[in-house]
Amino acid sequence: LVLLMVELRQNSNLMRAQIAMDRSASQIQSISDWANGGAIVPIEVKLSEQVPGFPEATGWSDILTPIERRRYEYRMIVRLTQLTNDWFQCIEGLVDAEGCEREVKSRMRRNLHRFYELNLGFGRSQSSFIAAMQKLAMDAGLPRVRDDGTWERQVSQ
Numbered sequence: 001l002v003l004l005m006v007e008l009r010q011n012s013n014l015m016r017a018q019i020a021m022d023r024s025a026s027q028i029q030s031i032s033d034w035a036n037g038g039a040i041v042p043i044e045v046k047l048s049e050q051v052p053g054f055p056e057a058t059g060w061s062d063i064l065t066p067i068e069r070r071r072y073e074y075r076m077i078v079r080l081t082q083l084t085n086d087w088f089q090c091i092e093g094l095v096d097a098e099g100c101e102r103e104v105k106s107r108m109r110r111n112l113h114r115f116y117e118l119n120l121g122f123g124r125s126q127s128s129f130i131a132a133m134q135k136l137a138m139d140a141g142l143p144r145v146r147d148d149g150t151w152e153r154q155v156s157q
Contacts, residue, residue, distance in 0.1 A: 017094050024085040031074045031081075040075055043068050056113050056140075073118050079111050080120055087129045109136055116142050122149035 090100035
């Protein structure tokens with residue numbers, strides 16, 4: 001009976017992980033199709049060449065045309081969706097802790113400034129993901145991520 005309960009729990013975890021992956025894959029595919037009309041690479045090149053310190057710099061979105069900005073925003077929504085799915089896999093114990101620390105948190109760190117620049121919040125993410133992003137933002141010297149996953153922004157007067 002105990003063995004059966006353990007097996008049911010494992011199957012339940014695997015089914016939840018599969019559902020999360022399927023939902024993420026669907027969203028990723030949709031947004032990727034919108035964003036990736038071949039224009040992402042030129043945008044990355046433009047930003048790398050014209051913005052010192054990109055991607056850790058801020059203020060770079062000002063040099064993008066509205067179409068480039070929207071495409072890049074979709075790309076970063078895809079990236080955020082991938083990260084939240086990866087985080088889910090980590091906290092469920094479906095990915096080893098070393099891999100989570102080395103790969104997932106590293107990608108979170110690399111994309112943090114871009115999320116801030118585009119004002120992409122984490123409100124649809126798990127509270128543990130938001131907490132991790134809060135710590136990364138603080139360590140990076142970025143404005144605070146609120147508990148609801150939104151960025152604290154300076155109000156222009």
